[in-house]
Amino acid sequence: MPQETDRLKLPLPLGNENVTRESINGIFEKIDAGVATQEDLDTLREAVSKMDIPDASLTQKGKVQLSSKTDGTSEALVATEKALGLVMTEAAAAKQLGVETKNDVVATLNSIGVSASTSESWDSLILKMSGVIRATGNATVAQVLAGVTFSNATGNGRTGTMVNRGAVSQNITTQNGSYAIPAGYHNGSGVVRAILANLIASNIRNGVNIGGVVGSLIEGLPNARGTSSTNNYRLTVTGLSFTPQIILFYNTTFNPRRYGYFFNMEIFGLSGSYGGIVSADNNVPSWTDRRATFNANGFDISLNFSDVNVATQWIAIGGGNMNLGCKIYYDKSTGNVIVNTGERSGYVVETTWEQDFASYLVLSDRVQETVGMIQLEYGECAADYAEGGVITQINLDNKKPMFTYPDPVDPEAPQEPRPALSKQVDQLAAESNANQLALMELHMMLLGVVAPDEG
Structure with a gap:
């Protein structure tokens, strides 16, 4: 079966067909009938020119006009390639700006602790931004530490100017003394201490409380009296608040009545003890065992009358020319001094740990296990005291006293503790x-x- 052309459907002879004159003539007739002449074209052009084609709108088809404007508002014009190119360029720039802005927003949120990612939508990021608290407050730069930045209701990124004083400590060593606290930040570890070298229990009348120190001074020599019973030719007394040096005794139940004395030879710079006894008839009984023991809170003396329980009156007199070094009570955790008892000399009595805790209020308020104590030799720190040194701390490693010394240029300036x-x-x-x-x-x-x- 012969093939045909697409448009005019003219027969296309096959390679094995014979082409006749009639078939060729038939092809030419179809060509002649299907091809438009110039006259046909002119007629068509005239007909078209007479046609009334409406302008295109949003509701109907029609003819349109081209435009290269990118900022117009007309809905009857068609954009040219140039206009579309300009719009695409501006759109690309806007998209890049949006990406950069999104990056900035995400970075800002992350910097203030709000988790954010560039993969999130703007709606999500806007919601997170709305939850950020806006800076408020009325702090000023003078109220914030130097070098520290902050924000308040009037602005962000402000820098403080307040001086950091750290731990400021000072000792007041005179009556009515004062210390001007410098302006600035203090961390709470600073201490202002009232340290009066002579404000110690031994310088205050017994039972009187001055500045938290309860006095133990008994004017004159300390003494006590009582009645105790003998046992095995001995008279033993305990519970005294001092070390007795002289003992007087008197017995009214033994016949004949007897009285006598003992004294500690150490008050004469000698060792041992000495005693004597006299009966009521002025005879001096034979007495070979004249021994006595003196201790911190009592005495034990030998007598030559009955070992039966014989009521004996006694008077104990204490005192002695002694030099006692100061005792330093300190906090075991920090080494800070709690109490310095000061040096004492003359007719003084060494006090015990328990007596000190009962006499000093600042000690009585403490748990004893948290307190340490060292005792210095009398006069050991005389040179340091002469230079105005004050023991304010104990070195916890070697248990040695640490001093603060006044600055000769600025005596009020705080000083750090250091070795003597x-x-x-x-x-x-x-x-x-x-x-x-x-x-x-x-x-x-x-x-x-x-x-x-x-x-």
């Missing part, structure tokens, strides 16, 4: 002597090696 200057001077002197000895030995060695020229 007198000990440092002694150490430097010892090192200097050792260095001088070493130099002398080196000099002698050189003299022995480099002999004088005999030539």
Whole structure:
């Protein structure tokens, strides 16, 4: 079956067909009938020109006009390629700006602790931004530590100017003394102490409370009296608040009545004890065992009358010329001094741990297990006291006192505790002597090696 052309459907002979004149003529007739002439075109053009084609609108088809404007509002014009190109360029720039802005928003949210990601929608990010608390408050730069930034209701990123004083400590050593607290931030560890060297229990009348220190001073020599029974030719008394030095005794039930004395030979700078006894008939009974023991809170003396329970009146007198070094009570956790009992001399009595805790209110309020104590030799720190030094802390490693010394230029300036200057001077002197000895030995060695020229 022969093939045909697409448009005019003209027959296309196959390779094995014979083409006749009639078939060719038939093809030409179809061509002649299907091809428009110039006259046909003119007629068509005239007909088209006479047609009334309406302008295109949003509701009907029609003819349109091209426009390159990108900022117009007309709905009857069609954008050109140029206009579309300009719009696409601006759209790309806007998209890039949106990406950058989104990155900034996400970074800002993350910086203030709000989790955010660029993969989130703007709706999600806007919701998170709305939950951020806006800076408020009325703090000023003078109320914020120097170098620290903050924000308030009037602005962000402000920097404080308040001076950081840390721990400021000072000692007041005079009556009505004062210390001007410097302006700035204080961390709460600073301490202002009232340290009056002579405000100690032994300088205050017994039972009187001055500044939390209860006095133990008994004007005159400490003494006590009572009646106790003998046992095995001995009279033993305990529970005194002092160390007795002289004992007077008197017995009215033994016949004949007897009286006598004992005294501690240490009050004369000697050792041992001495005693005497007299009967009511002025006879001096034979008495070979005149022994006595004196301790911190009582005495034990030998008597030569009956070992039966014999009521004996006694008077104990204490005191003695003693030099007692100060006791330093301190906080075991910090080393800070709680109480310095001060040095005492003369007719004084050594106090016990329990007595000190009962006498000093600042000790009685403490748990004893948290308190430590060291005792210094009398006069051990005299040189440091002379320089105005005050023991304010105990070195917890070596249990040595730490001093603060007044600054000669600015006496009110707070100072850090440090080891005793007198000990440092002694150490430097010892090192200097050792260095001088070493130099002398080196000099002698050189003299022995480099002999004088005999030539």
